[in-house]
Amino acid sequence: MFKSTKGVLKALAITALITMSAVVTCAQTTGSVTMNATVSNFVELTSGGAVTLTGNMGGSVITDGTANSPLAVVVNLGELGPANTNSFVKLDVPLRLRSNVAYQLDMVSSVAGAGATAFSLKDTDVGFGLTTAARPANLAAGVDTNATPGDPTVGGSTDVDGRWVFAGANSTLGAYAVSGAVLSGPRINKANAANAAPALTLPATFAIKPQFYDPAPAITITAQFTVVAL
Amino acid sequence: MPQQVIKLAVLAISLLLAAVTCLGQSTSGTVNMSATVSKFVELHSGGAVTLTGNSGGGVITDGVANSPLAVSINLGELGPVNTNNFVTAQVPLKLRSNAPYVLSMTATVTSSGTTTNRIQAADVGFGLGTVTRAGTGVHLTGTDTNATSGDPTLPANGSVNATSGRFEFTGVRSNLAAFTSSTTALNGAFIMNAVPRSNTNGLTVPAFFAIKPQFFENGTTTISVTFTVTAP
Numbered sequence: 021m022f023k024s025t026k027g028v029l030k031a032l033a034i035t036a037l038i039t040m041s042a043v044v045t046c047a048q049t050t051g052s053v054t055m056n057a058t059v060s061n062f063v064e065l066t067s068g069g070a071v072t073l074t075g076n077m078g079g080s081v082i083t084d085g086t087a088n089s090p091l092a093v094v095v096n097l098g099e100l101g102p103a104n105t106n107s108f109v110k111l112d113v114p115l116r117l118r119s120n121v122a123y124q125l126d127m128v129s130s131v132a133g134a135g136a137t138a139f140s141l142k143d144t145d146v147g148f149g150l151t152t153a154a155r156p157a158n159l160a161a162g163v164d165t166n167a168t169p170g171d172p173t174v175g176g177s178t179d180v181d182g183r184w185v186f187a188g189a190n191s192t193l194g195a196y197a198v199s200g201a202v203l204s205g206p207r208i209n210k211a212n213a214a215n216a217a218p219a220l221t222l223p224a225t226f227a228i229k230p231q232f233y234d235p236a237p238a239i240t241i242t243a244q245f246t247v248v249a250l
Numbered sequence: 251m252p253q254q255v256i257k258l259a260v261l262a263i264s265l266l267l268a269a270v271t272c273l274g275q276s277t278s279g280t281v282n283m284s285a286t287v288s289k290f291v292e293l294h295s296g297g298a299v300t301l302t303g304n305s306g307g308g309v310i311t312d313g314v315a316n317s318p319l320a321v322s323i324n325l326g327e328l329g330p331v332n333t334n335n336f337v338t339a340q341v342p343l344k345l346r347s348n349a350p351y352v353l354s355m356t357a358t359v360t361s362s363g364t365t366t367n368r369i370q371a372a373d374v375g376f377g378l379g380t381v382t383r384a385g386t387g388v389h390l391t392g393t394d395t396n397a398t399s400g401d402p403t404l405p406a407n408g409s410v411n412a413t414s415g416r417f418e419f420t421g422v423r424s425n426l427a428a429f430t431s432s433t434t435a436l437n438g439a440f441i442m443n444a445v446p447r448s449n450t451n452g453l454t455v456p457a458f459f460a461i462k463p464q465f466f467e468n469g470t471t472t473i474s475v476t477f478t479v480t481a482p
């Protein structure tokens with residue numbers, strides 16, 4: 021009887037050892053966390069702030085630019101005929117660009133409602149240009165390539181017919197009846213936080229010389245900018 | 251099985267982050283501009299006045315090209331003491347516009363005389379001369395219609411009335427009596443092409459005023475003429 025009891029106890033002890041051994045063998049001793057992520061190309065165009073309208077007669081800023089907000093400026097340039105004796109009606113629109121990759125800023129424009137004779141205001145009568153400067157230290161190093169000649173009110177002269185001609189290539193909206201590049205460059209931002217990153221700001225300038233254009237009560241000039249990642 | 255769930259969760263979070271990022275990114279913007287070109291007409295002096303046939307008198311305030319027209323002239327003696335055929339004042343006018351124009355004139359003649367022999371509006375001959383469109387920026391092919399008979403001293407435009415003996419300007423709109431109220435003297439197509447206002451060219455036309463010295467009633471006479479250009 022005693023022998024049989026010892027045998028049972030041995031059997032139980034062996035079973036317990038085997039069970040414990042099995043538990044130890046199954047226990048996990050290492051672990052891993054695998055994460056996937058992406059950094060996409062990022063390009064952004066927003067307003068760089070309030071616009072500046074000068075030389076106007078009866079015009080005004082209807083919807084101003086607000087820094088860091090979507091660009092959706094609306095401006096009444098006023099009188100563009102000879103009653104306006106100013107040298108130019110000029111509009112400066114600050115643009116704000118950010119990117120983590122090389123970028124290209126394109127523009128497409130149109131002029132409507134000005135008439136259809138040779139003496140109507142044309143897209144070539146609307147001067148355009150971007151004014152660039154060296155990037156500040158808080159931006160990624162690089163040089164931006166300006167496809168325009170800059171401020172359109174600089175230079176220019178009358179042609180053989182006496183009509184004003186803006187100087188240089190890509191200096192009027194006539195060059196942008198179809199979408200074309202106005203500015204390009206390498207990545208703009210360093211690895212900054214997205215919500216506080218500095219930006220490349222520059223003015224886009226539109227200028228019109230008041231002339232003896234055909235009378236037109238409602239001229240509409242539209243310029244659409246689009247930034248793309250290269 | 252748990253790893254698949256974790257992978258799916260990571261993928262879902264990534265897509266969500268990407269979607270949020272895309273929604274916050276602005277890649278285009280617009281600048282909309284409106285403007286107006288109004289009708290524009292301008293009348294300026296075309297230059298210095300020419301006074302001929304006068305006895306005494308002189309140009310008091312001369313015309314200055316491209317300046318507002320504000321000429322003042324003393325025609326001098328208009329009685330028989332003046333033996334010249336006519337006292338004439340030629341006043342150059344300069345017009346510019348970006349639209350069809352109408353040049354109108356209104357005139358008044360006041361005399362200290364009280365009889366029918368005083369100088370009256372019909373005794374002051376008037377007419378516009380040759381209209382010239384010239385220079386860079388001028389719409390050279392535009393046509394103009396002169397409503398007057400031209401130089402009032404032309405023989406065809408006046409003669410002595412056989413009955414009264416008084417010299418009369420007889421051409422169409424050839425004296426100031428035709429302009430006692432505002433009346434068209436000239437009209438035409440737009441004058442300037444699309445050129446800046448600083449371009450000083452334009453349409454020039456001489457305005458002739460002429461008086462035949464006669465035995466008018468003695469006294470003083472003031473002749474006032476106002477030109478107005480409009481774009482109808």
